[in-house]
Amino acid sequence: MFILQTMRHSPESCPLGNPKNLDTMTHWLENLEGAAAVHGIKVLGVWFDRAGHTSYAVFDAPSMEAFTAFEVSPQNLPVVTLHTTEKKIVTSFSETLAFFKGQRQN
16 A cells, blocks of 8 residues: 655754754654565655655555554654654555546446
């Protein structure tokens, strides 16, 4: 399952103006792929709107339970608590097309 995660922090807690949060984000970025892999999760991509204080990540997770375990792991929890986080389960283009075609036959 693909999970799109949006994380937002306030300008006041921005890592660029807060050394503790800068260390937290740097550590997270350096260790993200390994921490996710422990839970069977692949990091498909991470993008940042630095001026908008928002980041976007796409994960391929075997289950929501695995993603939840990753999210509250000691390596990930400091970043989750720094941000307001929103998660959406999303499907790829090919999965969605196949689903729609299957609906025609029903």
